[in-house]
Amino acid sequence: MSALTDLTIAEARDLLAKGETSSKELTEAHIGAMEAARSLNAFITETPEKALQMAEASDKRRKAGEAGVLEGLPIGMKDLFCTEGVLTTAASHILDGFHPPYESTVSENMWNAGAVLLGKTNLDEFAMGSSNMTSHYGGVESPWRRSGDNRPLVPGGSSGGSAAAVAARCALGATGTDTGGSIRQPAAFCGIVGLKPTYGRCSRWGIVAFASSLDQAGPMTRTVRDSAIMLRAMAGYDPKDSTSVNVPVPDYEKALTGNIKGMKVGIPKEYRVEGMSEEIDQLWLKGIKWLEEAGAEVVEISLPHTRYALPTYYIIAPAEASSNLARYDGVRYGLREEGKTLDAMYEATRGRGFGAEVQRRILIGTYVLSAGYYDAYYNKARKVRSLIAGDFAKAYEKVDVILTPTAPSAAFSMGEKMDDPIAMYLLDVFTVPASLAGLPGISIPAGLSTDGLPLGLQLLGKAFDEETLIRAAGVLEEAAGFKATPAFLAV
């Protein structure tokens, strides 16, 4: 393994600043790693030429003394972010050949901060999934293996390509998007850090929409510090997004003081769910202990409507998705399957263009919004969502952050759970409630399962208080001392 690809963002940044390496060198090393890791299928589109151009431009800027927050750092971009002139697919057949004539706000922010695009990372189709198996471009393989077992595992989803790429050292960091856990769950499965900011913190403009009231972009990196650095570049008010919140973006790295003395950490009793493995429970207890030892005060809290979060999510997200995906109709971009009439063209295009899981969600969403069912499903779900948000609001009167496991299990084999949608949905049981409430959350690699797979702990924070969240996450990361590396590392 090249030493350059094993650097963290913070380390690479410091080497670049000292002139001990160049963006070009760093980028070339990562292009090599990306190519070496092709068997993982973590990227849908590699952009090595663009990467080198960007790296050279970055080195020039640095010479001119104009280094941004991510200056010269090669990263992966989830293929849900529209990138100008670069194929953008959302891992769907229906976006065949789509080259956006525009750049998403978040990616634009990152280029402005000096980042270098390595390529577009694979994901579940339209970010709908928890395994990355629903991609039209094929599933992503996790770089991890169970000890003594070479069967390929899923990286989690939907940001599975980003998680795998970062874990396998193909990219210093990568962007993800999180609708119900799509940053945090794959981060946990791949042993990296994934941060979903507060809804409204990062602009949604130019990100292919899945569920508008839930979607939020965030960083996926190997350390908490790296996530802090990357988030600062991604975040910011955007007048083009009516749900973007106009609050200043702090220097999150400064929040990493290591001091959580007196911080109140809530432990929600309702998260001790049925079917959760013993080792996850043990890890959670360890996490509590680590925070306590660092001086935090642990408080048991109640989030009574937790068990209703998943069904609520599986009404709201498909409902919004069924409408958001109506624009893929074969008229203005992407796939068109011919039909004699307009409707025949629509049905053929959408029948061929969307995969099974996306179709399933479009149908569920169409059903719950249709006449006669709106109140029983959609409006009911909006009310329960208020109750869930209310639970958190109450809890945050007493605590600063909340500690939970990220996922109820470690990664599973490719092909497993594929025939049981609900079993798949249950993977998001710990991540979905905070998504519904719009709250920030972070997953930190905190230990290994008995068969050697990474397990994550999740910290949840108050709205727009990512700083406290990052401070606590830094302490937890330090205490956990997670040093394991995946079986596959890009060479």
Place this chain on the structure above:
Amino acid sequence: MSVDKETVAKIARLARVRVDESHEEALAKELSNILGWIEQLSELDTDGVEPMTSVVSMQLPLRDDKVTDGGYPDKVTANAPEAAHGFYAVPKVVE
């Protein structure tokens, strides 16, 4: 709520997604399972609860009435599967 084949066909039609008839039965079962699971919500009393519209607590931003966009018809149709004379072209619509 149990969904039958006919309902699947109806919502697939509403959503303009072609579903093979041979697949309708299986899909009906899948959707019924999911909807049955979702229906746990009905046990919860939500009388008097205000439905959530947005998680962000702020005013809807408004923009000034100025022409700041458009004027790039080529960009608009660049990705079109079929375009002609600056228009998008679709199979003929009979009204």
Place this chain on the structure above:
Amino acid sequence: MSLIKGKTGEWEMVIGLEVHAQVISESKLFSGASTEFGAEPNSQVSLVDAAMPGMLPVLNKYVVEQAVRTGLGLKAKINLTSVFERKNYFYADLPQGYQISQYLHPIVGEGTIILDLENGDTREVGIERLHLEQDAGKSIHDQHPTQSYIDLNRSGVALMEIVSKPDMRSAEEAGAYLRKLRTILRYLGTCDGNMDEGSMRADVNLSVRRPGEPLGTRTETKNVNSIRFVQQAIEAEAKRQIAVLEEGGTIVQETRLFDGMTGKSRSMRSKEEAHDYRYFPDPDLLPLELDTAWVETIKVSLPELPDEKKARFVKDFGLPIYDAGVLVADRDTAAFFETVAKGRDPKLAANWLIGDYFAALNRSGADLHTAPVDAKKLGGLLDLIADGTISGRIAKEVFEEMWESGQEAGAIVEAKGLKQISDSSAIEGLVDEIIAGNPGQVEQFKGGNEKILGWFVGQVMKATQGKANPGLVNEVLRKKLG
């Protein structure tokens, strides 16, 4: 009440109108693309209007203000909280696959419009609601044998949908409603009301019933783009429904499409199959909250509206209600009138404007802005009548000349020597001559034939080429004929 006679008795129509009025604004409802009419295809389209992946709507503040202004002009309730929802359906010129509209919570609630009917009566029609929504693009079907072409220039332009209560009972009332609504929108400057450019379009909801019976099943006739067509569509649809009912049939609740070429409508039933719009609040937007103080500032900035103006014209100027109604139907006409009437006899001004002036406009095809005679010039003419410089009859001649040449009335009177003869000695001399030369007619007058006086007046006018002051002529004649 206007009833229609069918074969089996009398029927009453019940009519409600849904008007789509394009909001006057520079840019679209949710994007910064221009709203201008008639540009090259897809040139006034932003990535938002074309529904590119990841594009998001941002609401135009001025359009909101225009909707509030219209609501206030319709004496309607302004809803301080309103919600944009998505109306989901597929159509080639609807790029998002949904229209952003308002459904459960419109920006404007109930209001009223006062109709001015032909016979001078007025009648109130209720407004149910007004909401904001996006216009769709345009499909062009006649350019290619197997394809339709789509132009998105109109996609996303702001529309106000103004829904009336089912308060109208005849085609005439529907026409009066549309005219009055258009007048109000034009006064407010919120819609230009040009139906031929499509900036105002109407859907007609109509049912028929026996007088006093409950409401019948209604149909909706779409796509009616002139007031005349609306009236035609109403007459035709009422006739159709009555014929169906009188033959023992039932009316199907359906959407019909009006064809201006044939004056007929046809069922769109085939297109309707289970419309289920699946409305839900647009998650890309938040509820629209209006500030009371802001609404108040819009309210105080409203112009005087036609009903108030009409009342003032009647009260302050003593105009007949009908004349006042004619003058306020157009904001520019009313302003023109006030300029002419200022410091003059308002009735004389109204008569001239509604009579000779409107006739000249019609003849020449000019409008108030391009007419050769402006308000100041017309006022100059009226001044000459008022101070006795010219008679009313001469004034008509002078006016025609003004219209031809664009000259001031005074200059024409001067150049042509049209000044009225008000010198009683000159008139007395003329009268003496005429009496002397026509003893037969003098006899008739003395024998009690009062009508012959008119003949004498005519002779004097003839001799003076109409310039003699008619009052004075009468006075002198009576004296001399004694």
